[in-house]
Amino acid sequence: EVQLVQSGGGLVQPGGSLRLSCAASGFTFSNYWMTWVRQAPEKGLEWVVNIKHDGSEQYYMDSVKGRFIISRDNSQNSLFLQMNSLRAEDTAVYYCARFGDSGFDLAYWGQGTLVTVSS
């Protein structure tokens, strides 16, 4: 059974940093692109960033470029999101997700973790 279990998140002050983790199991992690998607309170889904199966390519949404860093450790079946220079508008539930076998859909999702940026 595919599982994505997230950890990290919490309350952080504006300008602060936070690291999210996503532990994968039930599939060959190193074979799949992974992504982070976020959802601000009472708002819609927003794609944030992708990482290639081997970590060699990453693609970011414009508003997080230079502030967020996606990475992965295929030996530990783990995905990470390092979030720096956090802003109030980054407040959201963050989901990690795995792409499907066709490559362009999000077939499996983590449970989500809330990040609140506030003083």
Place this chain on the structure above:
Amino acid sequence: QSALTQPRSVSGSPGQSVTISCTGTSSDVGAYNYVSWYQQHPGKAPKLMIYDVSKRPSGVPDRFSGSKSGTTASLTISGLQAEDEADFYCCSFAGAHYLFGTGTKVTVL
């Protein structure tokens, strides 16, 4: 990188059909056959319902179907059931990045 446009809400009685539109541009929906649809119940993670415009993952009822014409994709729910009441989001590949739709609340009357 603007969100794809969806109606804010649609509704129908049990057994009826509803269709949700998802309008993009020639750079996203119109350029690729990589539109997917997600169902999200309150407080839950999204669930994949349709991928590659019209394909259904294993376990998704065949009441759910997808299509695309030009820059607009659509999700149709036939034989609406109470458990279909949820938020639905489309998503399109847009060349190295992805765009989600604004979201549609489906209400079963």
